[in-house]
Amino acid sequence: MIGAALVAKAAGAGARVIAGAIGRPVETVRGWLRRFGLRAEEIRVRFTVLLVDTGLDPVPPAETASLFADAVAAVFGARSAVASRWPGLGEVSPWRLACAVTGGSLLTPPRP
Template sequence: MFALVRRVDLAEVIGAALVEKASGHGARTIAARLGRPVDTVRGWLRRFALRAEHIRAYFTVLLVDAGVDPVPPAAAAGAFADAVSAVAGAWSAGAFADAVSAVAGAWSAAASRWPLVGEVSP
């Protein structure tokens, strides 16, 4: 398990919220499903959205560097969903093949790779 700086929730919980948002769900629905305050969930989504292009680029590079013939994720419905797809693609391609990743989920491993995902200021 991996907690993000200045966050009470685990990276997996925040990652689940990001995946739900990329799938088209709103903050209220996500908050209800995760049992978290709506304002907290909105904050996660807002910070991720502000960095979505940088996150997409960073994890796409990890994905491409991970394999001999990597398959980048197809374009999704916007920058937010593209960034979530890039993190998932890098994870599935084995870009996080190390001790942290062996015991962590995709979002914990992603957070350990790029701590800017968890920073508060844009």
């Protein structure tokens, strides 16, 4: 659910529309989007580094109009890089990878 909300926001949808589409309270969705947005630059950098370090022929995602979308694209790019490096792992979603890489702290508030 959270991953779908982040992808929808990166595509330009608002919290109300996203909440309606995934059947979650708008306050919950806003919280997810806000926390991800606060850490977007950190997430973008971390997952771009993972992509470049693990990809067989890495191509970092092109910059978009928003840092939020850039961070989501970096997560998906890192997932593709990991899948190309270790195809035997099977199909791992970008959000399971994000959870593993961040130790489950993808949506925690940024550290001072």
